[in-house]
Amino acid sequence: MNKFKKLTSALVILTALGVTATSVNAAVQPNLAKVEERKARKTQIVGERVGKSLVKAFDLYNEEKLDEAIVVLKEISSNNDFDSATLNRFLGNLYATKDEKQAIKYLTLAVKPDVLTFNDQSLTMKLLADMLLQDKQYPKAIKAYEDWILFTGEQSADAYMRIANAYHLMNQYDKVVPAADDAIRFSPKPETNHYLLKMGALYELKKYKELVAHTEIMVQIFPENKQFWVYLGNFYTLTEEYAKSLSTLQLAYSQGYLEKDSEVRMLAQMYANNNIPYKAAVTMEKHMKSGLVKKDKNNLSFVASNYQSAREFAKAADYYGELAKLTNDADAYRRQGSAYLSVQRYNDAISAFDKALSMNVDKASGVYMSLVDAYFYQKKYKEAYAALMNAKKDPAMSRQVRSWESYIKDKAKQKGISL
Known part of the structure; x- marks a missing residue:
């Protein structure tokens, strides 16, 4: 991971500078002088009657008699704001373990007069916020x-x-x-959830350039998080930066971070998108053999077509053959025949073409024209001519047929072959 250390170190410095420069731009700006006044206010003590009830309720709570503790507190009341707020605070805390709405009711009553000690008021306000979130009262x-x-x-x-x-x-x-930005800014150390939440929002907003920039930061701060590399490689495709997508996925792959079927297929697709068909085919082939990637119709077709694009025709033919056997697809046999034809394996090509024709392949005239090639280059002029006559039945092939017909006749005549 040495290659990541410089990136990470540089980013930490930049992040620290960013915090220093932008911390004043937080969403909420407290009045710190007022905060100090609140911290300095005098501590009050509950009245004797309320105090005894609180002690009794606390003892019951420790005995796991929650309902009895609540009854004790609800049986007493006070005209003193501090005593009432303290009672409501204890009730809110007790209800927080069993009834969100009741907890919210009493915690709201507790914080409203703002007479509790600074720490108690703070804790009660935070618990109230948590209860509201848990109760799905999001704006509140x-x-x-x-x-x-x-x-x-x-x-x-x-x-x-x-x-x-x-x-x-x-x-x-x-x-x-902006809220996630503040969470990131004020966190003592980088937390993945903060970054993920912002990433998800940018994706939903379709702000793809910002999404990419943010995810670039994520992989630098958390270089060993495998999923972030996959996210970045995927997000580059949203901004049509296919070369960057490929280089990112290659780096992740070299580190052993691509562990899922979908991730390997993404890498292979990026090779194909960047006109590197041989690597596309080899990558998919390797992981089909390992069992990570399924040997299904789509993946076999992908390997075969990319080997063909890479002019690895023999390998392409093998995979078109596997595809044909799996799917019983006439066109797969046609493609296999064309691949064999490219490496002059004429008998194998003829066998594949015949199989395609027996299965009523689309555009049979094109297959017959391919058979013409296969037979002709074996000097089987009679068979080539028969295939040509079948192709001739399609008017769309008339030009190609005319160019071949006289040529085959001449060659056959030279060899003394009767057509």
């Missing part, structure tokens, strides 16, 4: 997380990630991106 959850950031002054990667996720769940992908 987003506002709750933003309120928590404003209250605490904490630029939390986790909070921004949850905001981004809420927007994602509402399919508001344009809002996912």
Whole structure:
């Protein structure tokens, strides 16, 4: 992995510089002076009656008597804002383990007067936001997380990630991106989920150039994440950068990162798209033999046609033969015959063409013309002429037939062969 270290190191430096330069552009901007005032406010203590109920409820909770603990807290009330907020906070925490909507009700009551200690208010606001997200109240959850950031002054990667996720769940992908950016910016270390969420949003928004640029960063920060290389190779095709797609997939392949059928087929297709048919065929062939890639109609056809494009006609013929046996397809036999003809294996070509004709191949006249070639170059002029007469039945072949007819007759006459 040495080749990746320089890339990763350079990117870490750039990322650090980016954080320093752009951190002030976060989505939520807390008033830090106000935050300090909240932290400095005096700590209050609950009244004796409420305190006793809280202790009793806590003991019941420790005994796993959750319902009894809730009953104890609901039986007591207070006109004191701090006592009421504390009771509601405990009720909200208890309900959080069993009833989201009740938890949301009491946590909302607890945070509304803003009289709890700084830490308790902060924890309660965060739990409320989490409960709203869990209850699929996404707009309210987003506002709750933003309120928590404003209250605490904490630029939390986790909070921004949850905001981004809420927007994602509402399919508001344009809002996912800046929230995910904030999650990335404020995370103590790079987290794959932050990058994946932004990647998914950019894909949904069809912002393919930005998607590619973002995924390039992902493979540099997480060079050993196999899937990110595959994503990048695939995304390059969206911007029609096929050479980059191929080079990315080649590098991933050389590192052993392409482990799935679909990934190997993508690499092979990129070779084909970049006019490297031999590598396309060899790559697919190798993994068909290993069993990773299925030996099905599409893959056999791919190998055969790419070997043919690479002028490896004998190998192409072999694979067209396998395709023909698998599919019982007349055209596969026709293609096999043409490949054999190209390497002057005339008897094999004739056998394949005859098989195609016996299966009522489309455009039989073309196959008959190929038979003319195969027979003629074996000096079997009588058979060549018979094939030509069959081709002659198709008016579309009249020009080709005329050019061959007199030629075959002359050759046959020279050899004393009666047609």
